[in-house]
Amino acid sequence: MLVAQISDIHARPALSSLQTLERAIGWLRTFRPDALVVTGDLVDDGWRQGYRLVAESLRSLDCPVHLLPGNGDDLQLMRSELAAVDPWISATGPMHFRAAIDGLTLFGVDVTVAGQSYGDVLPHLPWLMSALADVTAPALLFMHQPPFRIGIEVLDQVGCRNSTALLSTLKAMDRLPLAILCGHVHRPAFGRLGSIPVQTCGSLAPPNPLLLEGRADLPVIDAPSFLVHEVSDVRLVSHVVSIPTSDRSA
Numbered sequence: 001m002l003v004a005q006i007s008d009i010h011a012r013p014a015l016s017s018l019q020t021l022e023r024a025i026g027w028l029r030t031f032r033p034d035a036l037v038v039t040g041d042l043v044d045d046g047w048r049q050g051y052r053l054v055a056e057s058l059r060s061l062d063c064p065v066h067l068l069p070g071n072g073d074d075l076q077l078m079r080s081e082l083a084a085v086d087p088w089i090s091a092t093g094p095m096h097f098r099a100a101i102d103g104l105t106l107f108g109v110d111v112t113v114a115g116q117s118y119g120d121v122l123p124h125l126p127w128l129m130s131a132l133a134d135v136t137a138p139a140l141l142f143m144h145q146p147p148f149r150i151g152i153e154v155l156d157q158v159g160c161r162n163s164t165a166l167l168s169t170l171k172a173m174d175r176l177p178l179a180i181l182c183g184h185v186h187r188p189a190f191g192r193l194g195s196i197p198v199q200t201c202g203s204l205a206p207p208n209p210l211l212l213e214g215r216a217d218l219p220v221i222d223a224p225s226f227l228v229h230e231v232s233d234v235r236l237v238s239h240v241v242s243i244p245t246s247d248r249s250a
């Protein structure tokens, strides 16, 4: 089972990330994953045409596509332009999803908070508990803001709040998810929430600098990237696929 994850496209008229999206989707069309999850921040500044272009690109894939919003998304535009891409996009309320593919369950929890850059999982724990209640198969849990400390202060200020309550909720379930898979950070990063692996997907927009423990603000040399998760029973291996771009200034 191959689940691709792309994140943080941040499409804007002046950015090259739509071209990066096209390159990623072109690669995925040939690769043929069993599903694609987009973990938020599709378009910046409420650019309606951007949502249309992202939808057109995603519709060219021959697999189910599931979407979460990020803090940068305009939820109304996302609903109106992308409803045909993901049947789980709701007319109102949080954009959670739950999908089963050949014995693997994919959960998406919309932890965005209107008008804020941080996320908060607490209001959505009742939904998560009911969605997970009857799941006995392996599961992957997707969110936009990650529920762990990245170590980059500016990003940790806008992470997902109430991660301890999330861990308590998950531990009360019969089976822990194989991993929690997020976006928002614009870098691939790997950590844990309790014993659950947490990973952030690289961005299709330019990556963020690695501002760790007061180290110098070095120029970013990372390429945009995305993840391919291979799941076989309870085995999960996640692969980083990078997309070198000739236009690093965009």
Ligand SMILES: [Fe+2]
Binding pocket: 040, 041, 070, 071, 072, 144, 183, 184, 185
């Ligand atoms: Fe974000």
